[in-house]
Amino acid sequence: MVDHHHQRLVEKARTGEHSAFRELMECHQQKIYYLAFDLTGNHHDAEDLSQETFIRVFRTLKNFRGEASLSSWLYRIMVNLYIDRQRKKSTTFLEFHEDVESKQNPDIRISSTHDPAHDTEIHLLQKHIEQALQRLSARQRSVFTLRHYHHMGIREIADTLEIAEGTVKSLLFRAIQILQKELAFYRADPDEEYEP
Amino acid sequence: MKSCQKYQKEFVSALYGELPSEQRSRFEAHLKTCVECAAAFAHMKSTLELMDQRIRPEPEAAYWNTCWERLRKRLEEETSDVHVSPTEAEPLRNSLRIHRRLIYQIASAAAILLIGMYIGQHMGKTPPEQPLSEHVVEIPYHSPSIRHYLERSETILLGLVNFESDPVTPDAIDLYHLKHVSRQLVQEAEPLRVQLTQPEQQLLRELISDLEVILLQISNLEAKQDVLGIDLVKSSVNRKAILLRINLEEIQQLDAETTSLSNSVKTNL
Numbered sequence: 001m002v003d004h005h006h007q008r009l010v011e012k013a014r015t016g017e018h019s020a021f022r023e024l025m026e027c028h029q030q031k032i033y034y035l036a037f038d039l040t041g042n043h044h045d046a047e048d049l050s051q052e053t054f055i056r057v058f059r060t061l062k063n064f065r066g067e068a069s070l071s072s073w074l075y076r077i078m079v080n081l082y083i084d085r086q087r088k089k090s091t092t093f094l095e096f097h098e099d100v101e102s103k104q105n106p107d108i109r110i111s112s113t114h115d116p117a118h119d120t121e122i123h124l125l126q127k128h129i130e131q132a133l134q135r136l137s138a139r140q141r142s143v144f145t146l147r148h149y150h151h152m153g154i155r156e157i158a159d160t161l162e163i164a165e166g167t168v169k170s171l172l173f174r175a176i177q178i179l180q181k182e183l184a185f186y187r188a189d190p191d192e193e194y195e196p
Numbered sequence: 197m198k199s200c201q202k203y204q205k206e207f208v209s210a211l212y213g214e215l216p217s218e219q220r221s222r223f224e225a226h227l228k229t230c231v232e233c234a235a236a237f238a239h240m241k242s243t244l245e246l247m248d249q250r251i252r253p254e255p256e257a258a259y260w261n262t263c264w265e266r267l268r269k270r271l272e273e274e275t276s277d278v279h280v281s282p283t284e285a286e287p288l289r290n291s292l293r294i295h296r297r298l299i300y301q302i303a304s305a306a307a308i309l310l311i312g313m314y315i316g317q318h319m320g321k322t323p324p325e326q327p328l329s330e331h332v333v334e335i336p337y338h339s340p341s342i343r344h345y346l347e348r349s350e351t352i353l354l355g356l357v358n359f360e361s362d363p364v365t366p367d368a369i370d371l372y373h374l375k376h377v378s379r380q381l382v383q384e385a386e387p388l389r390v391q392l393t394q395p396e397q398q399l400l401r402e403l404i405s406d407l408e409v410i411l412l413q414i415s416n417l418e419a420k421q422d423v424l425g426i427d428l429v430k431s432s433v434n435r436k437a438i439l440l441r442i443n444l445e446e447i448q449q450l451d452a453e454t455t456s457l458s459n460s461v462k463t464n465l
Binding site: 117126149172 | 205207208209211212214239240242243244246247249250251252253255259260263264266267268270271274379382383408409412413415416428432
């Protein structure tokens with residue numbers, strides 16, 4: 001039923017009906033924003049990436065054939081935009097450094113537990129997790145985010161991103177290895193550190 | 197070994213519960229017999245559990261209500277841009293921009309030349325030598341708070357690194373005090389790092405980040421003699437060459453101070 005409704009909205013939006021496009025956007029805006037946040041790690045970039053995704057959708061809606069679900073199509077557009085942005089960013093050394101600095105994730109606000117030591121620990125953990133995620137390549141982070149935080153199956157990710165299932169598995173495996181290495185100091189036994 | 201490789205390829209699917217039941221049974225049976233695979237799998241699992249603790253902050257409530265308005269504006273802007281700047285106009289505009297830049301450059305060069313000639317003709321006397329200190333590029337100093345931070349961190353780390361676990365005198369180290377100071381230093385790290393915005397301060401910024409992690413490890417040590425935890429801290433300090441890096445920062449600082457002092461002496465002479 002929902003799919004039929006979406007299909008009708010897509011048809012209307014194709015003809016330039018703004019209200020239909022608005023409804024489509026509002027149906028998906030939360031999922032899209034959350035994915036953008038998980039990929040970029042901060043609100044500013046997440047908002048920008050979400051908007052760019054919807055603009056791209058608006059322009060290319062006529063190409064949407066309805067074979068995949070609309071949300072898969074949105075995810076694919078967003079991940080491709082994100083990978084493309086990261087590729088452009090890493091082409092210049094200066095921008096790379098700027099990127100690392102800006103990814104300190106100032107947006108994370110932890111509700112206080114009235115225990116400063118505990119709050120500090122939580123805050124640091126969040127920061128270290130974000131720093132570890134930043135160590136992943138754009139492709140690794142995309143696949144890891146879709147699997148771990150958006151609970152998409154390996155097959156589904158492969159279909160959405162139009163890559164082989166084996167590629168998804170190896171990107172995931174490598175991503176977890178990198179995260180493991182980056183967060184090794186949280187482990188009780190440091191001897192089992194992964195060697196690249 | 198070969199079978200291990202085969203099962204390691206299944207780690208990801210197993211971690212996310214995506215192995216078919218029959219394969220899952222074989223996988224679990226292998227883990228029961230292979231200590232290495234079991235350890236590696238447990239390690240990966242614990243990493244994912246740690247990643248589960250990530251918190252995704254919610255945007256302000258107003259954000260969702262205003263999404264469409266912002267998107268609509270952006271769409272309108274992009275549409276109007278298309279009308280305003282047709283691609284045909286771009287080459288012409290670029291060439292005008294280049295010409296204008298060239299004219300400015302020639303004009304600036306001519307102005308500098310004329311000023312130089314005027315100074316040469318009308319101010320024949322050799323100008324008095326400028327004080328040396330004005331020629332010297334000042335080497336940036338660390339703020340006193342950063343210096344103090346590094347000194348205190350170094351003291352804490354030296355205390356731990358030089359600690360030898362001795363069952364006869366288990367209270368040889370005042371762990372309570374070290375933990376307390378480390379916790380304070382962890383809290384001071386972020387505001388200090390914010391001050392370090394210059395590119396030449398990149399190494400110092402990284403040093404403070406690494407120190408923060410190690411100090412957190414210290415503040416999380418068990419209240420009693422946590423020999424294993426102390427060893428972990430020691431290995432982190434060695435691996436990241438923390439004490440050496442602190443010493444290098446101190447040498448640079450000393451160098452900057454010596455240069456500045458000698459310059460001021462020369463100026464006074």
